[in-house]
Amino acid sequence: MVRSREPYVLAFSALAAGLAEGRYGWGRPLVVTEIAAALHLSPTPVREALARLAGEGLIDHRPGYGYASLAFTGADLADLYALHELHLLEAAGRSAFNALPKDLGEDDVRAIEGFFRALVLRTGSRALDRAHRRLMAQLGPALRVEAQVLGPDRNGLRRQRACYDAQDRVGLIEEIQRWHERRKQSSRAVVEAMRAADQSIFQI
Template sequence: MARNRDPFTQALSSLRDRIQSGALSGGRPVIVQDEAQRLRLSTTPVREALAHLSGEGLVERAASGGYVTLRLDATTARERYAMRGEYIRMALELNRAALGPLRPPAPAFDPAAPGPAVGRLFSMIVCSAGNQVLWSGFERISGQLARLGRLEPFLFDDVEAEALALQEAYVSAAAETFIEATRRFHARRISAAAALAALAFAERDEKTEAQPGRRGTNGFLA
């Protein structure tokens, strides 16, 4: 059987997507039996996938056993955005030292999906630096920020223009100009980390209240 269809890979891909999309709310336990039933798998590949995702920082071991999904509070979100910006800055410096004025070609820009377009640009920059430690750190942090990135358009009304400006700065501007644009991009999100974390928390509560049989504040079934 092809590797991308084996039970572990199926569970890993599904769980990662559900955590990063917010389908599995932040700070909530992951019920292994429920996920196995949803995927029509045994519990073994689901447990193996959760152990792997723990290494990615997307789930954490619960004190009572099992796993809970990552919840980024404002302080942690600020730290993650700052770290991602630093990884990109280091990759840019490595590329400049190796290539001089030349730059790896930018990926195609999709105005219909500005967030993923920025993600592809940043990923290309870090990957092209050829430093595995740098890439692993960047990939881990980017995965943890994926859910907040999905919520950014609810807070910022210019994400398409911002993404296009970044793309154009990378393609056409001096290296220092793009480095500064990247710094501003992350500084904006560091400043908004509390609001983004609050949006994620509110989204979690909305999904909790929508679950069938969930008890309301008066103790009766909602």
């Protein structure tokens, strides 16, 4: 029985990973036959995987047109940033300030997302973890463009980590709020850059 589900698992895993990496860009069609051919699968498990992703809000389903990667407006992206901020404020409020991983890095968007991920994981809340992972999948297409639009904010990351290391909960909360205010203000510019770049290249 498990073997009969393997094609679906392959399709879902490949698509979810691609979405999290921003591989499908802004509002690009997700064509069942093309995905199935690239994965060497029949269309049925691909269609099932796309239906689940649509149900989880990770892609759009347009009746009569099929599936597509999310096409944000500036307001949509600002809302996602605001929700991300709420997740992190909850994590900061619960934090026991346990030691962070040593391999978070310092210089790129993956470093700050790694730090945020560590904050969430250290709450021990599976519900918050699941919600945060889903949100990160929705934000995936925007993250690479965000880094280009905003540029690195290494000092902001260092301040957040310094507050964490000092167990300064108030300071950490203020830094998270400052970081996300900058993101929310940039949301329209990020979406415009996503549209202009149309950076989705179908590679699995």
